[in-house]
Amino acid sequence: IQSYPAWVQFTIMFVVADFIQWNIHRLLHKNKYLWEFHKVHHSVEQMGFAAHLRFHWMETVIYKTIQYIPLAMIGFGIQDFFIIHIIAVAIGHLNHANIKLTYGPVKYILNNPVMHLWHHAQHLPKEGYGVNFGLSLSIWDYLFKTAYLPEASPYESLGFDEIEKFPKTFIKQEIYPFIK
Numbered sequence: 001i002q003s004y005p006a007w008v009q010f011t012i013m014f015v016v017a018d019f020i021q022w023n024i025h026r027l028l029h030k031n032k033y034l035w036e037f038h039k040v041h042h043s044v045e046q047m048g049f050a051a052h053l054r055f056h057w058m059e060t061v062i063y064k065t066i067q068y069i070p071l072a073m074i075g076f077g078i079q080d081f082f083i084i085h086i087i088a089v090a091i092g093h094l095n096h097a098n099i100k101l102t103y104g105p106v107k108y109i110l111n112n113p114v115m116h117l118w119h120h121a122q123h124l125p126k127e128g129y130g131v132n133f134g135l136s137l138s139i140w141d142y143l144f145k146t147a148y149l150p151e152a153s154p155y156e157s158l159g160f161d162e163i164e165k166f167p168k169t170f171i172k173q174e175i176y177p178f179i180k
Helices: 006-030 032-042 049-053 057-073 078-095 104-108 113-119 139-143 170-179
Strands: none
Touching (some): 006 032, 006 057, 006 078, 032 057, 049 078, 078 113
């Protein structure tokens, strides 16, 4: 990898890191134990860029460990990983910003705020365990048939079943996954 120009290395790392994140995100929804940690993020009932910052600390441990190890194994350093992380955070803020933006035909490559709003919708198609798992790129959702972007209004109620029973305070949300 080191023999390629920097922009090629960066592009490879961005795409590989995003694919790993897409898979981890799916795992957070599919695995019942991990879902209890991820529920903190899905407990937002109103989308806004700060919703991107609402997550259980254990989710970061899971995400970044699983994501970084394969990247380190193919030769990417922690500094490179940090740059990708900052870009992903910026995209995440935009995707949680509660604005009606789909990027037109580019929506098949880049995740967008409307697509991500549907990821947080309380009422989704019953098959599977969620939709629109893409973080920066939406291409994985289209390739693996987890994309969901209906023509209906994207202003759907957010959350999950029985959200009213989910703890409301920070401390209770931090303890919840461990006692659930």
